[in-house]
Amino acid sequence: MDEKPSARRGPDVCSLRYGLAVVMHLSNLSMITQRVSLSIAIIAMVNGTQQPAPANASADRPLQDPSGPIGEFHAGSSVYAWSPETQGILFSSISYGILLTLIPSGYLAGIFGAKHMLGAGLLASSLLSLCTPLAADLGGMAWTGQFTIWAKWAPPLERSKLTSIAGSGAALGSSLILCVGGLISQALGWPFIFYIFGGLGCVCCLLWFTVIYDDPMGHPCISLREQEHIVSSLAQQPTSPRRSVPLKAMARCLPLWAIFSGFFSHFWLCTVIVTYLPTYVSSVLHVSIRESGVLSALPFVAASTCTVLGGQLADFLLSRDLLGLLTVRKLFSALGLLLPSLCAVALPFVASSYMTTVVLLILIPGTSNLCDSGFIINTLDIAPRYASFLMGISRGFGLLAGIISSTATGFLISQDSASGWRHVFFLAAAVNLFGLVFYLTFGRAELQDWAKERTLTRL
Numbered sequence: 001m002d003e004k005p006s007a008r009r010g011p012d013v014c015s016l017r018y019g020l021a022v023v024m025h026l027s028n029l030s031m032i033t034q035r036v037s038l039s040i041a042i043i044a045m046v047n048g049t050q051q052p053a054p055a056n057a058s059a060d061r062p063l064q065d066p067s068g069p070i071g072e073f074h075a076g077s078s079v080y081a082w083s084p085e086t087q088g089i090l091f092s093s094i095s096y097g098i099l100l101t102l103i104p105s106g107y108l109a110g111i112f113g114a115k116h117m118l119g120a121g122l123l124a125s126s127l128l129s130l131c132t133p134l135a136a137d138l139g140g141m142a143w144t145g146q147f148t149i150w151a152k153w154a155p156p157l158e159r160s161k162l163t164s165i166a167g168s169g170a171a172l173g174s175s176l177i178l179c180v181g182g183l184i185s186q187a188l189g190w191p192f193i194f195y196i197f198g199g200l201g202c203v204c205c206l207l208w209f210t211v212i213y214d215d216p217m218g219h220p221c222i223s224l225r226e227q228e229h230i231v232s233s234l235a236q237q238p239t240s241p242r243r244s245v246p247l248k249a250m251a252r253c254l255p256l257w258a259i260f261s262g263f264f265s266h267f268w269l270c271t272v273i274v275t276y277l278p279t280y281v282s283s284v285l286h287v288s289i290r291e292s293g294v295l296s297a298l299p300f301v302a303a304s305t306c307t308v309l310g311g312q313l314a315d316f317l318l319s320r321d322l323l324g325l326l327t328v329r330k331l332f333s334a335l336g337l338l339l340p341s342l343c344a345v346a347l348p349f350v351a352s353s354y355m356t357t358v359v360l361l362i363l364i365p366g367t368s369n370l371c372d373s374g375f376i377i378n379t380l381d382i383a384p385r386y387a388s389f390l391m392g393i394s395r396g397f398g399l400l401a402g403i404i405s406s407t408a409t410g411f412l413i414s415q416d417s418a419s420g421w422r423h424v425f426f427l428a429a430a431v432n433l434f435g436l437v438f439y440l441t442f443g444r445a446e447l448q449d450w451a452k453e454r455t456l457t458r459l
Contacts, residue, residue: 015223016216016222017216017226017230018162019211020166021163022165023204023211023212024166025166025168026204026207027169028167028169028170029172029173030200030201031170033197034197034201036274037193037194146388147377147388147391148388149212150163150166150387151380151384151385152216152230155230155233155234156318157233157319158315159315159377159380160328160377161311161315163311163380165311167307168305168308168369168372169304171300171301171307171365171369174297174303175298175300175303176297178296178297178300179297216230216231217231245389246450249448250386250390253450254442255378255442255448256379256448257438258438258442259375259379259394259439260393260394260397262337262376262378262436263375263395263397263398263401264397264401264431264435265337265401265431265432265433266336266398267395267399268405268432269344269429269431269432271402271405272405272406272424272425273364273365273368275409276424277299281295281296284417285354295361298358298361298362299364300365302363302365303368303369306366306367306369306370307369307372310332310372310373311372314328314373325381326446329373329375329378330374330439330443332371332373332374333374333375333436334436334440335367335374336368336370336374337368337439338433338436339363339367339368339370340363340367340368341429342429343363344426345425346360347361347364347421348418348422351421375439375443378443378445379391382451383448383450385451386451401431405428409424412427
């Protein structure tokens with residue numbers, strides 16, 4: 001059944017819930033810069049022109065070759081002889097720690113409150129990023145619990161808008177780190193990429209603990225009008241605290257598996273783009289590290305813009321009763337999986353055209369982020385009580401795809417650069433199409449029976 005939410009509207013942009021969305025936007029920006037730092041720094045960390053080392057040489061030994069192209073970087077920074085296979089494993093290892101924290105943090109955020117769980121994750125990630133580029137693992141804690149907050153703060157007709165504003169911080173953060181990361185490497189050395197953005201995360205923590213509250217009823221600065229609007233719009237939504245999770249019912253729920261398949265497909269291509277875009281731009285387009293960073297940033301500027309515009313359009317279609325909720329979710333999921341697949345398939349065939357390649361690289365992340373108004377927020381529709389827990393599982397599937405795709409990409413491009421990139425993009429498109437067909441077939445938008453409150457009658 002294609003249900004349509006109530007059309008009642010309340011205070012719009014100048015409201016506290018939009019302030020929360022902006023703070024989450026900045027927090028997501030900070031977290032993604034800490035995670036993507038390695039993608040831009042590795043160009044400076046690895047000497048691509050170094051000749052193969054002797055058989056008895058250590059792969060982790062710093063190479064000092066100031067005469068080569070790496071000499072343009074800060075002289076005090078070490079360079080390492082990491083093969084493409086090693087780099088693929090290194091990129092995928094970033095996801096391991098995040099994968100371990102996603103589901104537990106999502107569950108605990110629903111029990112104990114998301115404010116402190118998410119804030120602690122952001123703070124720990126920021127502090128550890130000051131020490132090592134692989135310490136952003138605890139950032140997983142700060143991703144999943146956000147849906148616990150939106151389940152209590154976002155009216156149904158504003159969910160796409162609010163979550164897209166918050167989520168667009170990830171794309172904007174990617175563009176920021178890719179744009180300035182190369183400049184920081186050249187001026188100060190690649191370690192300062194992690195120091196600077198780890199410090200930015202600590203600043204965002206101050207905003208987080210000041211502005212974010214788990215429930216609008218407990219926020220000291222919310223207006224009575226906005227509070228009444230939020231509470232009344234969510235009146236039909238289950239709100240009682242839950243201590244047990246219906247795992248068996250979830251495991252048998254095909255609409256939930258449709259969301260998981262969407263996340264797996266979406267994150268497969270996104271991880272390839274986020275992780276390997278600087279390498280692709282540098283090796284295929286043959287540009288310098290400075291140009292590579294700026295050029296790699298453009299797709300994520302487009303992604304951030306499309307995320308916000310997609311959320312606005314989705315809620316516009318719902319508020320005007322032009323489309324039902326299920327139709328909107330499937331429409332934006334289809335656009336977000338099909339369009340980037342077409343661009344990815346076309347990319348290897350236009351490698352000789354600089355401008356066409358740049359346009360396609362911009363369109364892939366931009367169109368892909370239309371999914372943020374599709375299956376990405378679908379758990380808020382079918383099971384708001386368990387939104388953070390299910391987001392943890394969903395992102396777990398996404399990170400699993402990221403681990404596999406990062407490793408597979410490193411292996412494929414190590415065999416042959418030209419054919420390797422072609423196989424990488426073809427494989428990503430095939431995974432996207434599988435996820436799209438599965439979601440269109442089994443995706444739903446109505447509240448599931450196992451997610452409803454149970455009323456106990458005593459005789």
